[in-house]
Amino acid sequence: MSTRTRALIAALALLPLAQPALAQGDSKPITSKDPSALDIAKTPVTDLNLDSKEIPEVLTRAVKQPYDLTGLNSCAAIGRSVQEIFAAIGPDVDIPKEERDRISAGRVAKWIVSSFIPFRGLIREISGANDREREVRAAIQAGMTRRGFLKGVGASRGCDYPAAPATAEDIAAIEAELDRRDTEEKNGDKDTKVERGEEQGDRTSAGVPIVSQPVVQGQI
Template structure:
């Protein structure tokens, strides 16, 4: 047998494999990101604190919060309860549970927050570095967007209550 023929015979199973693999492999659904207002930072948040302080790692403002800033009390497209429920659910996914549904842990010390503060303490003159790098400005912009998101969610729940919508389009 020639070398070309051996290579061709070896490649035949590989050519048939993609269809088989594609049929057997389900595309995993991407895990939604955690709410940006969660109390306890993740391990990733703790590990990347110095990068955030230097404004190298930027989280950015989620699109729904940008829209909330632009029109926190807008009702365009919110004529039906289902639209209000969908919008409130999207806000809940980004902001975390609203005060009417939040469960209190009663815990005073949050280990992840302590770890993040310890890692953040490694950087000398952290406050000045954050200001110069723009990390504080980015954080202020995110906090303003979060505030607009809270206002939008509360407004929509009020509208949902008036329309007698079901939860989550009304307070629970």
């Protein structure tokens, strides 16, 4: 395994697995796989009782200074900044959509819903709810802009992913890591079922779990 691949997998190791992320509200990106980061939130934040204080700090900084390079003197520093934005808005478009969806699975933010209600835009205009929604959208756009800028700077300095756009080698490594995680998660679920006596072989034909009774010496 090359040094580049090891570094990539180390970066991926910082990302939460899909299922545990469901219980980690603070770690969820403010965009979801459906709609994607490119679609950006379609639901007004006021409908979900949220305010601008809940916009991640990394995005508020991006709004104020999207092209700031203070303290980013190394590829590692750039990579960390890119990862912070990733945690806020999800994977970048340099990763194929299928892999982006696998990374984002289960990390749906609480202020995003998957459907769009017709004519809601008109209602928002009448109610005056657009100001806060625009603030959220601007924060997401600023994050995407800053991430692209940082990767461009990283690429010009010869940095590796995530401090630069992903190459075919990086994507292959990401796919392999996601496959490994999927296998690990499936094996973990299987082990849990075995511990609970929930394997199919431990059930009756009606699906009722079979519980073995302890044998006590001397009893008939």
